[in-house]
Amino acid sequence: MGLLPLNGFWDFKIDPEDRGEDEGFPEGFERDYVLAVPASWNEQVPSLMNYMGVAWYARRFRIPERFDSLKAWLVFNGVNYRARVWLNGHLLGEHEGGFTSFRLEAPVEYESENLLVVKVDNRLAPDTIPPGRGLHGFEGPYFDFFHYGGIHRPVHLEFTGNSWVEELSVNTSFRGDLRIKVYTRGREPERVVARLLDEGKVIYVKELEKSGGFYSAEELLRGVEPWDIYRGRLYRLEVDVYSEELSDSVYEDIGFRTFEVEGEKLLLNGREIRLRGFGRHQDFPVFGRYLPEPVIVRDYAMMRRLNANSFRTSHYPYSREDLDYADMMGFLVILEAPLVGLRREHFTDRDFLEKCKRVIREMIRDHRNRPSVVMYSIANEPQSWFDEARPFMEELVRTVRELDPTRPITYTSHAHMLGRRDKALDLVDVVSLHFYYGWYSFHGDLDQALKRAERDLEDIHRAYSGKPIIVTEFGAGAVAGLHSDPPEMWTEEYQADFLSRYTDLFASKDYVKGVHVWNLVDFKTPQSHWRIVLNRKGVLTRTRQPKMAARVVAEKFEKF
Structure with missing residues (x-):
């Protein structure tokens, strides 16, 4: 019915002692800085780089007259980590989790200025998702x-009448279902x-039937073109x-495609494929966890040049803008939940399990209608x-299958x-493995590293015969511009x-159905003795310039 963006400059204040609520910050505060939203706070101002704690955002806005008879909703696409939201001094609600969206009913003032205040708390704890105890160190x-x-993803107001869409679920097949x-x-x-539109032309209209508490329709549409790799055909x-009158209107850009696991095969639209691609991170200088649209375009252009057809959203669901582009460009996506760093202590914590299930529900709600999303990863390297x-993983798998039985499930194992x-x-349906022999062990000795990797691959294939295997991480760090003959660790030659x-090893195994290099780009890490500011396993630098390995990967992927 209508949308009002709230991106731009916001007042900002840190609150290291967490006293703001007691001191009246929900009704306004004296700012420390003016920061841009969406973006992480850390690199916008040098003194905020290592700040982990409570901070406050505020901005004022007016509602255009054309919305004055409608119900207003505040939509946050991502706030890391905890958010509490006030409008005109009234608490609207709160949300925990940095990578899924949330919506709050907003009783806005239509005849005067509105004050929106958001309290953000990014302190880590053993029960946050993901967990931790501090900002830096091992x-x-x-x-x-x-x-x-x-507030590292966009914010906007939505407007509806007195009836509105709460959730929309779409399933398709390449045959036109x-x-x-x-x-x-x-x-x-x-x-x-x-209504279904093809480049603005209506090709299907249906009044949905109500049954079981929802409205639905099923059709077989003749003549629709399938969504495919590098061909993001969208409707x-x-x-x-x-x-009484139009009360709400929503849309999704959908594609007609079928992705299946059949024995050890991955099938897209009925034909066998292999995945070629990368683990990624949403990380860019100054913007932090927010990737502006030109950087997203650059990332996909570079992946296409490197002959990649897929990636994993390591280690959290990516922004709507990023995954919109995957839909348009025809890239296959393994959508990963932010369940990274799971330790033994977590597996017996029932409250933590319920929190994990809620995050997974939100992730699937946000992205289940995307043709690009072909698989769910429910965790990265759990213990x-x-x-x-x-039993912990079993319950996560069950949760996903209840929400969306149409996509295969995996998690990455080391x-x-x-x-x-x-x-x-x-x-799980697909076995996903990580290999770092020759980096974290067998230092500099690739001959022994590859022997060990091959042995592990064969052992795991025998244990899980009948399931496809994909290698979701393998890589070595390289400082751009550092060279050595013969190749030594940290040089571009060694990487x-x-x-x-x-890649040659994995290509020789017909049961390996995909490889994802770790990583597409260098990305920022906690400070420690084993990282030089960044994790430098990217085949591109943090500013998206290629290292020597980029050309090698492009050549290998062309034949994989």
Whole structure:
């Protein structure tokens, strides 16, 4: 019905003692800085780089007259980590989790200025998602990427009538099957109508039938073109809700495609494929965890040049803008939940499990209608060699299947690298493995590293015969401009040799159905003795310039 962006400059104040609520900050405060939203706070002002704690944002806005008869909703697409939101001094609600969206009903003033105040708390704890104990050091975050803070994804106001769409679910196939399910809230609608448009031309209209608390339709549409790799063929699905008059209107850009696991094969639209690509991070100088649109375009252009067809959203769901572009460009996405750093202590914590399930629900709600999203990863490198991990992972798998039974499930495992046996890999549809022999062990000795990697691969294939294997991480760090003959660790030559030889190994195994290099780009990490400001395993620098390994990867991927 209408949308009002709230991006731009916001007042900002740190609150290291967490006294702001007692001191009246929800009704306004004296600012320390003016910061840009969306973006992390850390690199916008040098003194904020290492700030982890409570901070406050505020901005004022007016509502255009054309919205004055409608219900207003505040939508935050990502705030890291905890958010409490006030409008005109009234608490609207709160949310925990930095990588999924949330919406709050907003009783705005239509005849005067509104004051929006947001309290953000990015302090890590063993029960946050992801967990940790501090900003830096080996035992600070339980993960190896920088823990940014702030409103790092867009904010806007939405407007509806007294009936509105609460959730829209779409399933398709490359043969033209279309299944629509719409849940509404508020007043009971008089009717709900769906339209499918092809470049502005209406090709399908249907009034949805109500049954079981939702509105739905199923059709087989002849003549639609399938969504495919490098061919992001999209159609616009619009859903209108009427209550006396038009009360809400939403849309999704959808594609017709089918992704399946059949034995050890990955099938897209009925044909076998192999995944070629990268683990990534949403990380860029000054912007922090927010990738502006030109950087997103650059990332995809470079992936396409490197002959990649896929990536994993390591280690959290990416922004809507990023995944919109994946839909448009025809890239396959493994959508990963922000469950990284899971330790034995987490597996017996029922409250933590419920929090994980909520985050997964929100992730699937945000992105389930995307043709690019072909698989869910429910965790990255959990300590799944402990017996306690199995029932924990089993419940996460069950949660995903209940929400979306149409996509295969995986999680990434490194138990073999520690000489352990993973206790839960049989629960998932696709086995995802990490290999760093020749980097974290067998230092500089790629001959021995590859022998060990091949042995592990064969052992795991025998144990899980009948499931496809993908290698979701393998890589070596390289400082751009550092060279050596013969290749030595940290040089561009060693990284190129590492990736070349590992890719050849994986290509020789017909049961390996995908490889993702770690990483596409260098990214910021916690300060420690084993990182030089950044994790430098990218084949591109943090500013997206290629290292020597980029050309090698492009050549290998062309043949994979």
